[in-house]
Amino acid sequence: MIWLLFLALAALVLAPLAFALLRPARLTGRREADLALYRAQLAELEREREAGRLEESAHRAAVVEVQRRLLATPETVPASRATRGSPGATPRTTPRTTPGALSGGAALLAASLFLVPAAGFGIYLWGGHPDIPAAPFRERAAEAAREEALLAQLRSRIEQLPPGSEAARQGWILLGNAQRGRGRLTAAAEAWEHALGTRFDPDLAAELAGLRIELSQFDRAAALLDKALAVEPNSPQLRFLRGMADAQAGRPEAARAAWTTLMAALPPDSPWRRLLRQRLDALP
CATH class of the missing domain: 1.25.40.10 (Tetratricopeptide repeat domain)
Known part of the structure; x- marks a missing residue:
């Protein structure tokens, strides 16, 4: 019974790794990433202004500069146009891995799902004392x-x-x-x-x-x-x-x-x- 409990705890601890491994890849375009970055910069400038660490004129100038960079960011080429257009046009998205293949990070996560419990079990057998009886609450009291x-x-x-x-x-x-x-x-x-x-x-x-x-x-x-x-x-x-x-x-x-x-x-x-x-x- 105790070993089933250990296995359940190990599965609970490794659940985030399994979720990260099995989660489908998300395509993020260059434009989307830039928008997220500039929104974060604008929010930071607003916090600095509200805290009194940034004067109003300096805040306006910084906001204008962020907006200028945003307008200068190249648009992402839609995937439909890239497939129908010239052979060299490709969408600016993160590449997908081939179905059935794992990237380096995913392979490391997959190996961790087996290596972490095995290493913990080995360390416990080497340095632990599984034969020591438990101390029930009645005995401690x-x-x-x-x-x-x-x-x-x-x-x-x-x-x-x-x-x-x-x-x-x-x-x-x-x-x-x-x-x-x-x-x-x-x-x-x-x-x-x-x-x-x-x-x-x-x-x-x-x-x-x-x-x-x-x-x-x-x-x-x-x-x-x-x-x-x-x-x-x-x-x-x-x-x-x-x-x-x-x-x-x-x-x-x-x-x-x-x-x-x-x-x-x-x-x-x-x-x-x-x-x-x-x-x-x-x-x-």
Whole structure:
């Protein structure tokens, strides 16, 4: 059953190629192509005029020039006259291929209809694992429930530890890391806040400040970074995040001042310089 599903998906993906291959050739005359080109040019000139990027006099002159080129375009000779007229007269149309023959592009499309599924099947057999059983939703839900139970158990044990102990601090950091890995930013920030309350650490403060910025809590992030900078005033990470908090809070001038000062203090080979330059260029 699974292989029938794979074949159906392959047919669905390759359907546009088959349509392009089987679609009959369309004859397009020179005059028709020129008309389409000049219409596009006139439409572009009109958009430029409406946007205010082209003055009225310049717009009129450009339109006249496009119209002059259109009038100078040679007419297409009708197919009926070409067949009845002189032997050298031929219609200006794209040539048809001989029935039953494929052009180079059509041959490539036809080959792709067979080569793409065959290549995909071969790569899957070589690097895939078709014998691995599927993970039903019930099993995934059960695994998520087990993880939730473990996190709840970890939090319960941490709360039973002495509040100011190093074991409790490490437990809160571990819980915050687990919650951050699950995408629960608010819960991770709460756990790291408990750890900082036990003992202040500038590195953990930087992690928590970055989390606060992601949660759009810019003032709380700025206050935390100011406290960390009082301990480590030369930390590039803390100074960069301080400017980031200002930039995200809508204070571009404060962010520019912080990042410019940091840029001047960094050595020429510092990896922070490129990131700072990108952020400074992005400021309004």
